[in-house]
Amino acid sequence: MSAQNGFNSDMFEALAPELTLFVGLLLIMIVPNLGNGTFRIPGTSIRLPWFFGGTRYKAVASPRLPGLLAVLTMAVALFQVICYLLDASAADGKVISSENGIEIFKVNMFSRIFEAIFFAALLLAAIASLDRLPTGSQKSDDIDVLFNNRRQADFYILMLTSALGMSVVALAQDMFVLFVGLELASFSTYVLVAFHKETRAGSEGGAKYFIVGSVASAVGLYGLSMLYLWAGSLQFDVLAAKWAADGATSLSMMALGFVLVGFAFKISAAPFHFAAPDAYSGANSPVAGVLATASKAMGMLGLMRVLLLITIPEMDAEGSAIWIGLLGVLAAVTMTWGNIAALGSDNPKRMLAYSSVAHAGYMLAALTAIGAWNWGLVDNAGDAMDVVVAALIFHMFVLVFFKLGAFLILGVLEMEGGASRLSSLAGLGKREPLLAIAMFLFMISLAGVPPMAGFLSKLLVIMGIVEVATGTGSLSSIGDAHWVWWLALLMVINSAISMFYYLRVGVVMYFHEPEEGRKGPLASGASIRIAIALCAIGTVAFGLVGGELIELCRDAAESLR
Amino acid sequence: MNIDYLSLLVVLPILASIFLLILTSRLNGFARAKFDAPVRMAALIISLAMFMLTTLMFLGQIGDVGWSNIAFNTFEFQESYVWIEQLGITWTVGVDGLSFPMVWLTTLLMPITIIATxxxxxGATYFPLMLMLGGALIGVFVALDMFMFYVFWELTLIPMFFMILKWGGKDRKYAAQKFFIYTFTASVVMLLGLLTMYFLMDTQTFNMQEMVVQASGANANGVWLGLEVQKVLFIMLMLGFLVKLPAAPFHTWLPDAHVQAPTGGSMMLAGVMLKMGAYGMFRLPISLFPHALEEFRFIVMMIGLVSLVWGAIVCLGQTNLKKMVAYSSVSHMGVILLGIASMQPLGWAAALFMMFAHGIISPMLFAVCGAFKHHYHSMEIGAMRGMAKHSPWLATSMMFGWMASLGLPLLAGFVAELMLMVAYWHAYGWWxxxxxxxxxxxxxYYLWSMQRTIFEGGEATQPPESLHGDPVPDIDNSEKIAMLLLAAFTVLFGIMPWIFLDMxxxxxxSAMAFLGLGGA
Structure with missing residues (x-):
């Protein structure tokens, strides 16, 4: 691991994907504004070509241009990240520090694989948005507004800034840097959610999301200030050392609790999930998909950094982390609440939002298990943590495919005039057999039916929990297993409950007659269909042959330590 | 040439089905209907090829296996490939005396079901789903890797769900969901049990053969994993299989699923899918946790007895022909549990033969129900009387099927019931x-239902009004062929049960000796 001070060429090399995003951002800002505008030298009549403004050139006036630029940028960034991941090993890592030795960023497999998740989600969403229309029913003149070049540019600029913010979160080695990245990403998503300000649902969802989100951020920031008060620094390693030396004090506990609120909002864990269903149903589908995948992975990343780097007990000590009880309760409540609420929602986007809450519960259960990692297995402490973290990363990675894919299918329906009732999906099996099959695959993958990727990820998560709970392997009864085993049981019961509402989608698609006025194949949107096809392929392929990805996730998990 | 026949039996129909489904999925309406006949023919040819393959395997033309000498926990046609290396998951297949009859039965029922329906x-969608179902079922029976077993176990749900949903009766929506959710719930609990067991093992493996070796080594000098743990895991695994079997009180999904399912779906469901439960019991909990089985022996017996008695009593009250047959399946599946609980080699063999015999007889019953519905537009017993006059073929098939299910000597069901009675007497005496x-x-209930359908009497002698006065047709040639074939096999295995009974x-x-159980 090499430390690097200050700016130099090495840093540019290490941060290549982020720089790509930055360049792409500048391009989207500049290129659509190019035109034959001139600049008159004051006091003369000489006009110099200035290239900004005036009549825009035909090539850059296309409303699709910003989208294409964003897709290209994201694809290049994703490619760079994947190249890094395939090339690197778990021990690699590059720290970028300020002049006075404060670590700011760390580039390693752990941060890079999260960037891969973020970029993949945003790339798919950007592809899907290339020729989409707004939520709700729109009059045709509104469509002109939305296809206006400048407004398209805004949309994709926000996508790229949220990508940038998320990668800052992934790379950050300092709580404050992490917070800055979190806010950059959050603010971009607030605006993206409210992007269709013409519709009531859009502005309502955006406002709710913004208000709840900023309160959560404020609480998190307050927690950060208390952490600073306690430790005198916000560096992860300084905080970890301080925690190891002092143990938990009331100040640090309270600070930590506040920080966790900020992240819990991002992963939409109960009881901080209330804004999520409104935000998801108000936002257009690709954006909602990004909230449910990339944004959630970002929150999970923050939780992992804080809980696993700062507060985990010493590796060779018996005992469990201090937060295990609290997190266990939170996990149980979140998964159950999410599933039960999803049972009763008729709006497919709200249903997916609650299913996302339930998935947050599963992930929290896995994190809880890490808190118990020292329980009875001192001989391989740390291994269990790798296993569980790898399972979580794998889960978030494949979630991009089937969660986002499900939202994209709703996106296709939105083009036809809304997908806010379950009955909008009715008859899809007859109208669009391939889309219906894809949706069914996404649903059973969400429920965890083999051989979909969702099954493998759920299997890995349950395996992680059970491995921790069974400890050294000699139990005289199941009651002797660590109590996180019961979280695994709750999780499988919840999976069974979730089957109700996932299957309902399949039944509606294949059983019900289409709604009034919806007949025949849907409007073709080549790009969104390509994105859906990619999602479907990912869902099946990673379920059948997920071995390589698991390996990658394990390496990434190892590099967290 | 070394061909992995078992994997071929699993992969070929599934790939063929995906190919056929995708091929026809872009077509709509009329264009698609033109594909019904070729797709059906393709499905028939593939399933006949599979049947040929398993028959040749049995006859020794392929592989030259001494089928009646396969001891417990040794497998033939065994092949293994790495699947997900990082988790130690392999694609391992093999057959033994427990699974081969089921594999053969599946390949037998596939072409017969296709002919019967x-x-x-x-058809362009229906027949590929049938192929997928068959492939997944064979996958369950040949899988020797826990992960693979579970994958196929769940995969069977998907084609069946769609078959009920798309071709089912009036309440198909409810029935399909109930079927899926019941089985899924039980199997996720089973999955947690499997995973807990995995992490408690000394050498962690997904390979069932190695698991059994490990378990029996430990069970010989004590109780593998400890009795308490063994009991909990036994319950968790059994739950998954009991729901599938189904045994009371988890049987309520079955009548709904059967009544709503199309004929082909019912035939496969009753013929093979229910046996997955019994097969799974023998393969996992019984082979791994014999001590727990001894502990729970009486409870297993009681569950079996309740299913048997309750199923039969409920049958008495049914007016729906298909529902009656469905409850009779519950009743017959109870017999399997009684066989297991008898803890006698004879009882276990009776259970295995019951699985096989019921797998041939019950599809015939459902084929009869399907034909009845098809021709008389009703499932009510008594809605149509005098069938012997209008449709002699159907009446004959019905009588034959009912008698076989009843346990008439010289038919396959009798052998199993007789063996069971003997073993049960040894084990439980006056029970x-x-x-x-x-x-x-x-x-x-069988005689009562026959009397009200086959023979004339009362006002219902006339064909139902929905036929609009048309003469009542007898069953189609395809249905005739299917029923003849099923009847022929019922007689064959009634007269010569040793064909499969030996293995x-x-x-x-060998299992009883290996596990140190019962009167071996």
Missing amino acids: WNEKS IIFPGLVLAITAA MDMWTR
């Missing part, structure tokens, strides 16, 4: 009154 509407009583009840017997004897 030859004129099913939307035999209950299964004995059930025989009488069974005779009652089952060997399996049960």
Whole structure:
């Protein structure tokens, strides 16, 4: 691991994907504004070509241009990240520090694989948005507004800034840097959610999301200030050392609790999930998909950094982390609440939002298990943590495919005039057999039916929990297993409950007659269909042959330590 | 040439089905209907090829296996490939005396079901689903890797769900969901049990063969994993299989699923899918946790007895022909549990043969129900009388099927029931009154239903109004062929049960000896 001070060429090399995003951002800002505008030298009549403004050139006036630029940028960034991941090993890592030795960023497999998740989600969403229309029913003149070049540019600029913010979160080695990245990403998503300000649902969802989100951020920031008060620094390693030396004090506990609120909002864990269903149903589908995948992975990343780097007990000590009880309760409540609420929602986007809450519960259960990692297995402490973290990363990675894919299918329906009732999906099996099959695959993958990727990820998560709970392997009864085993049981019961509402989608698609006025194949949107096809392929392929990805996730998990 | 025949049997129909489904999925309406006949023919050819393959395997033309000498926990046609290396998951296949009859049965039923439902509407989708179901079922039976087993276990749900949903009766929506959710719930609990067991093992492996070796090594000198743990895991695994079997009180999904499912779906569901439960019991909890089985022996027996008696009594009250047949399946599946609980080699062999015999007889019953519905537009017993006059073929098939299910000597069901009675008498003595009583009840409801359909009497002699006065047709040629074939096999295995009973017997004897159980 090499430390690097200050700016130099090495840093540019290490941060290549982020720089790509930055360049792409500048391009989207500049290129659509190019035109034959001139600049008159004051006091003369000489006009110099200035290239900004005036009549825009035909090539850059296309409303699709910003989208294409964003897709290209994201694809290049994703490619760079994947190249890094395939090339690197778990021990690699590059720290970028300020002049006075404060670590700011760390580039390693752990941060890079999260960037891969973020970029993949945003790339798919950007592809899907290339020729989409707004939520709700729109009059045709509104469509002109939305296809206006400048407004398209805004949309994709926000996508790229949220990508940038998320990668800052992934790379950050300092709580404050992490917070800055979190806010950059959050603010971009607030605006993206409210992007269709013409519709009531859009502005309502955006406002709710913004208000709840900023309160959560404020609480998190307050927690950060208390952490600073306690430790005198916000560096992860300084905080970890301080925690190891002092143990938990009331100040640090309270600070930590506040920080966790900020992240819990991002992963939409109960009881901080209330804004999520409104935000998801108000936002257009690709954006909602990004909230449910990339944004959630970002929150999970923050939780992992804080809980696993700062507060985990010493590796060779018996005992469990201090937060295990609290997190266990939170996990149980979140998964159950999410599933039960999803049972009763008729709006497919709200249903997916609650299913996302339930998935947050599963992930929290896995994190809880890490808190118990020292329980009875001192001989391989740390291994269990790798296993569980790898399972979580794998889960978030494949979630991009089937969660986002499900939202994209709703996106296709939105083009036809809304997908806010379950009955909008009715008859899809007859109208669009391939889309219906894809949706069914996404649903059973969400429920965890083999051989979909969702099954493998759920299997890995349950395996992680059970491995921790069974400890050294000699139990005289199941009651002797660590109590996180019961979280695994709750999780499988919840999976069974979730089957109700996932299957309902399949039944509606294949059983019900289409709604009034919806007949025949849907409007073709080549790009969104390509994105859906990619999602479907990912869902099946990673379920059948997920071995390589698991390996990658394990390496990434190892590099967290 | 070394061909992995078992993997071929699993992969070929599934790939063919995906190919056919995708091929026809872009077409709509009329264009698609033109594909019904070629797709049906393709499905028939593939399933016949599979049947040929398993038959040649059995006859020794392929592989030259001494089927009646396969001891417990040794497998033939064994092949293994790495699947997900990082988790130690492999694709391992193999057959033994327990699984081979089931594999053969599946390949037998696939072409017969396709023939019996030859004129099913939307065949371009229906027949590929049938192929997928068959491939997944064979996958369950040949899988020797826990992960692979679970994957196929769940995969069977998907084609069946769609078959019920798309071709089912009036309440198909409810029935399909109930079927899926019941089985899924039970199997996720089973999955947690499997994973807990995995992490408690000394050498963690997903390979069932190695698991059994490990378990029996430990069970010989004590109790593997400790009795308490063994009991909990036994319950968790059994739950998954009991729901599938289904045994009371988890049986309520079955009548709904059966009544709503199309004929082909019912035939496969009753013929093979229910046996997945019994097969799974023998393969996992019984082979791994014999001590827990001894502990729970009486409870297993009681569950079996309740299923048997309750199923039969409920049959008496049914007016729906298909529902009656469905409850009779519950009743017959109870017999399997009684066989297991008898802890006698004979009882286990009876259970295995019951699985097989019921797998041939019950599809015939459902084929009869399907034909009845098809021709008389009703499932009500008594809605149409005098069938012997209008449709002699159907009446004959019905009588034959009912008699076979009743346990008439020289038919396959009799062999299993006789063996069971003997073993049960040895094990539980005078408790035999209950299964004995059930025989009488069974005779009652079968005779009662025949009397009200086959023979004339009362006002219902006339064909139902929905036929609009048209003469009542007899069953189609395709249905005739299917029923003849099923009847022929019922007689064959009634007269010569040893064809498969030998290998089952060997399996049960060696299993009991291996596990240190019962009167071996």
